[in-house]
Amino acid sequence: MITLLWSRGLVARRTARLAATAAAIAAAVALLASLGTFLAAAKSTMTHRSIDRVPVDWQVQGDPGIAGTLRTDPRVKQWQRVDFAATPGFQVRASGQTLTTGAGQVLGLPSGYAATFPGELRPLLGAGGTDGVLLAQQTAANLHAAPGSSVTVHRAGRPDAKVTVAGVVDLPAADSLFQTVGAPPGAQPSAPPDNVLLLPSAQWHRLFNPVAAARPDQVRTQFHVRLDHRLPADPAAAYSSVTGHARNLEVRLAGVGRVGDNLGAALGAAREDALYAQALFLFLGAPGAILAGLITAFVSASGAPRRRAEQALLRTRGATLRHLLTLAGAEAAIVGAAGALAGLGLAALTGWITFGTAGFGAAPTATALWWGGAAATGLAIAAAAVLAPAARDARQLTVTTASRAVGPARSAPLWMRWWLDAWFALAAALVFWAAGRNGYKIVLVPEGLPTLSVSYWAFAAPALAWIAAGLLCLRLTHALLGRGRPLVRRLARPFAGSLSDTVAASLSRQRGPIARTVALAALTMMFAVSTSVFAATYRTQASVDAQLTNGADVTVTESPGAYVPPSEQHRIAAVPGASRVEPLQHRFAYVGADLQDLYGIHPSSMRTAVNLPDAYFSGGTARSLLARLARTPDAVLVSQETVHDFQLHPGDLLRLRLQNGRTKQYRTVAFHYAGIVKEFPTAPRDSFIVANADYIASQTGSDTVGSFLVSTPGHSPGQVASALRKNLGPGAQVTDINSARHVVGTSLTAVDLNGLTRIELGYALALTIASTGLLLGLGFTERRRTFALIRALGARPRQLGAFVWPEITALALGAAALGASFGWLLSTMLIKLLTGVFDPPPAAPAIPWGYLTALGALALAALIGAGALTLHAARRLSSTEDLRRYS
Numbered sequence: 001m002i003t004l005l006w007s008r009g010l011v012a013r014r015t016a017r018l019a020a021t022a023a024a025i026a027a028a029v030a031l032l033a034s035l036g037t038f039l040a041a042a043k044s045t046m047t048h049r050s051i052d053r054v055p056v057d058w059q060v061q062g063d064p065g066i067a068g069t070l071r072t073d074p075r076v077k078q079w080q081r082v083d084f085a086a087t088p089g090f091q092v093r094a095s096g097q098t099l100t101t102g103a104g105q106v107l108g109l110p111s112g113y114a115a116t117f118p119g120e121l122r123p124l125l126g127a128g129g130t131d132g133v134l135l136a137q138q139t140a141a142n143l144h145a146a147p148g149s150s151v152t153v154h155r156a157g158r159p160d161a162k163v164t165v166a167g168v169v170d171l172p173a174a175d176s177l178f179q180t181v182g183a184p185p186g187a188q189p190s191a192p193p194d195n196v197l198l199l200p201s202a203q204w205h206r207l208f209n210p211v212a213a214a215r216p217d218q219v220r221t222q223f224h225v226r227l228d229h230r231l232p233a234d235p236a237a238a239y240s241s242v243t244g245h246a247r248n249l250e251v252r253l254a255g256v257g258r259v260g261d262n263l264g265a266a267l268g269a270a271r272e273d274a275l276y277a278q279a280l281f282l283f284l285g286a287p288g289a290i291l292a293g294l295i296t297a298f299v300s301a302s303g304a305p306r307r308r309a310e311q312a313l314l315r316t317r318g319a320t321l322r323h324l325l326t327l328a329g330a331e332a333a334i335v336g337a338a339g340a341l342a343g344l345g346l347a348a349l350t351g352w353i354t355f356g357t358a359g360f361g362a363a364p365t366a367t368a369l370w371w372g373g374a375a376a377t378g379l380a381i382a383a384a385a386v387l388a389p390a391a392r393d394a395r396q397l398t399v400t401t402a403s404r405a406v407g408p409a410r411s412a413p414l415w416m417r418w419w420l421d422a423w424f425a426l427a428a429a430l431v432f433w434a435a436g437r438n439g440y441k442i443v444l445v446p447e448g449l450p451t452l453s454v455s456y457w458a459f460a461a462p463a464l465a466w467i468a469a470g471l472l473c474l475r476l477t478h479a480l481l482g483r484g485r486p487l488v489r490r491l492a493r494p495f496a497g498s499l500s501d502t503v504a505a506s507l508s509r510q511r512g513p514i515a516r517t518v519a520l521a522a523l524t525m526m527f528a529v530s531t532s533v534f535a536a537t538y539r540t541q542a543s544v545d546a547q548l549t550n551g552a553d554v555t556v557t558e559s560p561g562a563y564v565p566p567s568e569q570h571r572i573a574a575v576p577g578a579s580r581v582e583p584l585q586h587r588f589a590y591v592g593a594d595l596q597d598l599y600g601i602h603p604s605s606m607r608t609a610v611n612l613p614d615a616y617f618s619g620g621t622a623r624s625l626l627a628r629l630a631r632t633p634d635a636v637l638v639s640q641e642t643v644h645d646f647q648l649h650p651g652d653l654l655r656l657r658l659q660n661g662r663t664k665q666y667r668t669v670a671f672h673y674a675g676i677v678k679e680f681p682t683a684p685r686d687s688f689i690v691a692n693a694d695y696i697a698s699q700t701g702s703d704t705v706g707s708f709l710v711s712t713p714g715h716s717p718g719q720v721a722s723a724l725r726k727n728l729g730p731g732a733q734v735t736d737i738n739s740a741r742h743v744v745g746t747s748l749t750a751v752d753l754n755g756l757t758r759i760e761l762g763y764a765l766a767l768t769i770a771s772t773g774l775l776l777g778l779g780f781t782e783r784r785r786t787f788a789l790i791r792a793l794g795a796r797p798r799q800l801g802a803f804v805w806p807e808i809t810a811l812a813l814g815a816a817a818l819g820a821s822f823g824w825l826l827s828t829m830l831i832k833l834l835t836g837v838f839d840p841p842p843a844a845p846a847i848p849w850g851y852l853t854a855l856g857a858l859a860l861a862a863l864i865g866a867g868a869l870t871l872h873a874a875r876r877l878s879s880t881e882d883l884r885r886y887s
């Protein structure tokens with residue numbers, strides 16, 4: 001009964017304080033529920049996208065008799081037999097000339113194969129689509145063949161056979177289609193075959209069954225399998241399920257079959273993205289929840305003096321320790337339950353606003369698990385912030401000490417005397433240095449092992465930096481309001497005039513609560529700054545990645561093996577919207593035994609046609625290295641890896657083997673090493689070479705262009721790309737930067753980061769407002785006796801403001817300066833530790849000026865609002881009655 005009456009009295013008389021405490025708990029619950037549920041949804045999205053990107057789940061190679069085992073496997077939903085045969089080459093006679101290719105592959109596809117595995121074939125030419133005799137795009141270009149052409153197929157040990165081409169197709173997944181099933185990654189072919197012919201299964205068997213009888217080493221059989229995709233939502237669990245079942249199948253095949261697990265490989269890559277998402281959750285999400293918990297503790301602590309006085313009154317009336325703990329528990333239960341319910345409602349609202357669903361797209365089980373955990377965390381915060389301090393006071397304080405007014409501490413806290421803030425800062429710097437050296441990666445992928453892990457040790461660096469920043473804010477504010485009192489007096493003079501000395505003394509006396517408010521406001525500002533800078537940097541690098549991937553606004557990639565003269569650029573430039581066209585040669589060259597991509601450019605025009613930052617080069621700026629390339633015809637830029645492997649020095653002779661355009665034979669060409677290139681448009685991310693296009697053409701006897709980089713300023717890249725596709729036909733592949741940006745921006749890690757930061761940036765604004773306006777307003781509320789005393793002494797409104805605006809100014813300046821500086825340092829630390837998220841790594845952090853301006857404006861508005869409400873309440877105090885009431 002007493003507990004119920006006490007609870008009713010709290011709700012009726014302490015409504016504002018309870019509501020503020022519950023609001024802080026709600027922020028923590030909402031942030032944890034939102035981020036956790038989104039993390040579960042993101043992992044599920046990773047799994048589904050990995051599955052969708054795989055055209056063939058398994059390629060099971062072995063004896064044709066393994067079909068029976070697949071037929072009885074409950075996890076196998078669909079399968080079709082595909083036969084492979086090696087061929088010495090193809091030949092076409094047309095227009096008085098004979099064109100012959102090198103070795104290739106002939107595939108036998110059953111009816112309906114393209115419908116069962118739609119990602120394997122993409123029709124380009126021919127009315128039959130994906131039916132009949134089909135040539136791969138590059139093979140058709142090599143033979144100058146088209147639908148209706150007659151192709152001679154050479155067969156090992158058997159007479160040649162002729163087939164009539166029905167269509168030309170692209171093989172988007174050629175790398176996996178022609179993999180060596182069962183071989184480790186290092187033993188896989190470096191590239192799929194250049195020459196491929198696809199035959200209906202019955203026709204293949206007529207042509208190559210005799211070959212199989214005479215030369216069984218020239219043919220092989222695979223079964224392409226589509227599995228049941230009802231897999232666990234987590235990529236790691238789905239990977240374990242798929243790979244485990246693949247190994248189980250190999251055991252049941254008893255050595256007569258091997259499994260090429262394409263789905264397992266895709267899920268294995270998604271596991272790394274999932275761990276990066278988990279790391280991002282901890283790096284960027286956990287601090288927000290901790291800050292919300294600190295705000296709860298500070299809001300609760302603002303009522304500590306009144307709570308002690310209430311405990312003293314209860315003790316004088318016979319209350320025992322058990323009674324005091326029960327009443328404190330009731331208060332904790334009220335704010336904890338209210339905060340948890342409000343937080344879950346806010347999380348659902350966040351989901352509806354940002355993702356269109358209250359559960360963020362996660363499974364109901366995962367949603368319930370995360371929401372239950374967040375609610376339990378809210379109750380724990382309430383117990384730690386309300387019940388624990390009350391229990392400590394009830395056990396340690398007597399009636400006299402509980403009711404006595406306590407002034408500021410006479411000596412500095414122990415941590416300040418021991419300089420713990422400096423030790424934490426030093427420890428953070430040492431851990432960051434150790435974690436950031438030697439190409440450190442926070443997600444560990446042990447070579448040759450199926451397991452992945454996160455190096456949580458690196459989390460110590462930002463955690464220690466957070467603690468050091470908070471303690472340093474406390475120290476600086478204490479020092480300013482204590483020993484720096486003369487400076488405070490001078491700074492307060494514009495607001496207080498002749499009362500500046502009194503105001504400075506008041507601020508000095510309140511330096512403990514003020515320092516805590518400044519520290520918490522600076523930490524929330526630090527959280528908002530670091531998160532926004534990290535997110536802006538990622539968005540910038542995603543755009544850079546799209547530019548690198550696509551090469552330009554629009555890129556026209558010609559068919560491999562086809563001769564495309566540089567004059568083709570005039571035809572492309574004639575398309576409306578294509579203002580500038582830059583040709584780019586793409587060849588291959590042997591550096592020793594290593595086959596690398598070779599790009600031939602015109603250095604003078606390339607520098608102005610494409611954005612090439614200095615960060616893409618080493619050993620000089622982009623301008624200086626391209627100028628060096630222009631001055632020296634045989635100069636070449638190579639990758640850092642090649643420089644290291646071959647111990648190159650500037651000016652060294654570098655002999656590369658290039659294919660002659662006429663004879664198709666490789667010959668040695670002399671180059672001179674001129675610099676290092678780390679990134680280049682359309683180039684792969686590992687080793688490649690950049691050289692002068694004119695020199696390559698003169699040495700190989702061919703000036704054919706591999707791709708054209710098209711600039712479209714003022715026009716839609718998508719529309720220009722569509723026009724180019726119509727004008728150039730199916731022989732060329734046309735891509736635009738918007739499509740590339742969409743692919744980059746919706747990759748697995750990018751989805752997590754974008755969603756994570758959208759949630760966090762919104763809550764960062766709310767936490768910043770709460771830590772500035774709410775805590776400041778509560779601080780003024782707890783000092784109503786001071787304002788009543790000032791009013792009793794006859795203070796005018798301007799003089800009341802002298803005690804309010806200096807404190808607001810100190811809080812605003814301190815939080816802004818400390819929060820911005822520490823936030824910048826923390827964002828730099830996060831970008832360094834989470835380098836694996838960025839591709840390519842950023843040269844410098846990006847600054848989101850718009851968000852930071854809005855953040856500062858809202859925080860300042862909250863401070864001014866708290867000050868205005870305080871002055872309004874102070875003016876309404878009646879000197880005698882309120883002085884007696886708040887005494």
